[in-house]
Amino acid sequence: MEFKDNIPIYLQIKQYLYRQIITGKLKPGKKIPSVRELAVQLTVNVNTVQRALQQMNFEGILYTKRGEGNFVTEDTTLLEKTKRELINAELDKFVHSMNSLGVSDEQILKSLSEYLKEEHSDD
């Protein structure tokens, strides 16, 4: 895992963990690695991991069992919402980048459906 150095790393750690959860690598109700394990695995500062986990606890996507560590929520509504937010964030980036190329929303829709059709015919 490579981190960009001009974006706060705790945000990137959160993004990384969201993805792990959405893709099922970290499962609902299951314990996630300890703060230190994550820090070593991602080669980042322990305090930074701590900050990311604190925020995710606050958001409810993780919960803490005293003395046991952090667990992924089993709240399916919240998990669905997190997934939607992740998708929206990606769409946001994509649309923004297309707009900055001078492509209108209508053209994006048209280009995208043409692109997907071509991609599928390739398969």
Next chain:
Amino acid sequence: MTNPLEITDLVYKKNQKKIITDLNLTLKPGKIVALLGENGAGKTTLMRIISGVAKNYRGSVKVAGFTKEADRKGHLSFTDGLTGFANSTKINDIVKFYQILYHDFNLKQFEQLRDFMNLKPDLRLSELSKGMKEKLVIALTFSRRVDLYLLDEPFSGIDAMARKKIIKSIILWKQEKSTILISDHFVNEITAVLDEVVIIKNKTVCMQKSTEAIRADNQSVEEFYESFYQREEEE
């Protein structure tokens, strides 16, 4: 809680030449901090003053609240090269020396670190590459239990694999409340493990800032550091 390091109005001269002037620096517990500056900026001198190797300075240097050199040495861990040992010295003999010198030296911890670094105990100093020597210095330094660890340019002249191993060992073996000060003249590759950077320029500390605060301004730590020296070139 007492700060691991508090320096007030430090002035240091060598041969009547000022090396450090009006330097103030406080480090909080539980931080990993980079001490950055060009070669010759005074980073090593500062570490030698903190650790009590360099004497005859003016100002106050407190380590974990202690000002006396002997007390300071008991609360910090610093391996000043391995220059005091003959080339034929075996790793094991250096360890014996450390055990005698430091009552808080933890042999078990050293052996774990040594194995993690893949160093064999019967190797002689002359048989160690630069990277291996640096790994040994790290293993020795982290085998003590203190408030402040000083690492003087641990990454200079060593390959990427050794560097990665050293960084991982820092994350693994750092105690929660202890603080590590790492000097370097450049900062890429270790930025993700840093809490703060301290920049030395014109013989004093010109900046101390949290790395996440730098990133929150959409700047990389490397760009931030370089901007201090670019300004000088433009002047």
